[in-house]
Amino acid sequence: MVVLAINLAFAALIIIPLALLIDQHVLPIKGGPLTAKMPLWFLVIVVLIVVPIVEEMLFRYPLKFARNRALKIAVYGSSVIFALVHMSNYDNREILFYLLAPVIVGSQLVGGFLMAYLRLKHGLRWSILMHAVFNAVIIVPITLSIHGKIVIDAHSPQYSLVVTQYAFSERPEHIRIFRQETGIDTVHVRQANLQHIVDLIGTPNGWYVDDALVDIDFKATSPISPDSLISLLGQRFRMIPQIVPNGLDTLTGGGNSKNKAAE
Template sequence: MEKIAINFFKFLKNPQEKFNKTLSLKQKWNILFSILLLDFILVTIASGITSIIDTYLFELKSEPIEDLFSNKPAYLILILAALIVPLIEEFIFRLFLNYDRNFVFQFIDAFTNNKAKIFWDKHFKKIFYIAALLFGLMHLSNFSNTNTLFYILAPFIILPQLIGGVTLGYIRLKLGFFWGVLMHGLYNLIVFSVLLLFLNTTLLTKKNTPDYILEINKLELGLNKPIELEIYKTETTIDSIIGNNTTVKEVANLLNLTDTVLLKKTKRINIRFINKTDLNTPESIISTELKKHFK
């Protein structure tokens, strides 16, 4: 792997379209998995920067990407993440990196006496990095933030995707288009499998007092259809509130909360509130807990 990593970093200094060495199938698999591992290492480091921004500067609101994968069965999420999305993204951002598949430049060449090819060869390094940059910038659409600082720090926020852009670009040129699709699919398959199996549910609040029980879990991916949020009352007293794969906004509306931030939050949660006594302030209790985690 060390030699493969060294060759990769040498390539980054001066990206080239063509590789002369013929590779065996075993060598191709070795390169693929080595670059995939290197990608994970670099992305893990870069994600630390993103985490610092999210924790200490401002919340990165990822509602658009969550909406894409929410309320779907696990197998469909994996098909989308590991097959459909990689194929589409590789077709858009990296198929054209091989001039033989760059039909736009070839069309221009037909009328300009190969001037497009001359431009391509002269500026390929810039073209390679522009493709990686566009791939990264496209992932800004994963977030719904619109504040000025978000755009100022955008290069750091999309740093994991920029790294993916150059590693996938390298594999696409070194091994071929479908090897790039394969690496992209394997990357997403691993990430989403871990997310579904281990990180999908995060416990935010679990309280069992003499007066009430309150449990709130945050969901990264809301699997399948939501179970309708229900409130049960005895006259005007709330006895219980139960909701799976609901949203903060739906809970806030149900309780007639006036907090504008909570009324806009589309983060998915499971919530369970049980009133043990005649406690008449469950709205305040739940609101306080939601504000603690979602303000």
């Protein structure tokens, strides 16, 4: 199918390379919460069946009711909105992200126009099929490629921190946080939500955090304060304080935490 080939080629040869360049050299692109809590089998069902049907019903099905000039407006409007909606797939909120949005969601924008053409020319089932095939060829492999990716690998004489991010759930959550009188010295996490972890480390609901499924392995030679550990996690993940912290201690600074292990 020529229309599908055009969409795939545009995404693979233009949009994905540009997005990688942006991610590596301009602004880290942070994937959002779409799949993080799903097992792989459920992710495949959602991405290949549920999403194509629901989105085509929402964005392309109504085109059958538009005529003449209204049809042109409907095609442009539905395609642009379709692309903008996909910005919610990302956790970025920087102004630069919005300026780069035409590139980041460029494949959805072009795909919206192409699927509108298929819907009007051949029927809704063909736009659904194109949507499903695009997700199978582009979205699923990208999701698998970022699954199990180490996003923080930091080591110093004072501490070591390794954080691995997952695109989908593989096993039950496991959390252990060891505290001393002067702070936290060990964190061992397996496939837990980062917001939940930060709430356990610091003040509950004290930070707004990127929605991510992670492993965390942290070990300090001497305990560090909760805010210092959260600051280290902020190397990769967006951390927005909902309250004003009491000040970031140094990596060897103290806290007033009680002895505790969270599991």
